[in-house]
Amino acid sequence: MMQRRGTEASQRYEARRQREDESPRLQAEVPALESLKLEIEERRGDARNPETTYIRRIVVPSAPALFALMCGERDCEDGGHDITYPIMASLRRGQTTFEGEDVCHGSVRTTTCGRVLHYKATATYRS
Template sequence: MYSANRRRNIEREERMLLRGKREQAAGKLLQKVPELASLNLEIRETRSNGLANDTQYIRRVVVEHAHALFEMPCSYSSCDNGGYDVTQQVLSALQSRTARFEGECACRGSCGGEFCSRVLRYVATATYRSSVDA
């Protein structure tokens, strides 16, 4: 039991280290979109067949400190290496100064040797500073 817990802790630390490297490589959000004032993401994660087990939450981005990386983990406990990367879609919409946009992304993980069937759907609302305020 001890070695299994230790292995999970090591794997978690490795994932955190890799995420930190991806955040550093992505840079700061305000460097990419300097006029961005606020950003909220309404997130809903479901099975692809639309059945139960929905997970819903709102991610309020602290723009002043956020990295330009929009990755979310899969919430299904049996999913290995799962998650969603919507970075390119979100940055593209923000750089176009879109106030409301939405999208979806399939989980890239696996469950028992098969692809994870979960899908993340998001609705984003953003506000921007005018060029006079910047």
């Protein structure tokens, strides 16, 4: 069981890495973007307080224009949070602060995962 789980995890990692490699670069998509910081909170769907919080500073010159984050639920299968579209739309509009949420549609055993990811972004642009 542990070996299969490790193999599945490595396959997911490789698939994610390939998506990142094939994605256009963030700098090419939003040339004026200078910096981007994402404050991430993740919680169970029915909880009020986040279980996980972290800050992700994006290295703009080399980062892919892809914002697909793994689900924080250890037992979640086929889930995650692809927040690429709303983030890229906000960056293309030149917004300096924006936020949003995404619900995981993966599964945990026999039920939908339902973890909620909330992000708050702060961006700076060159004049």
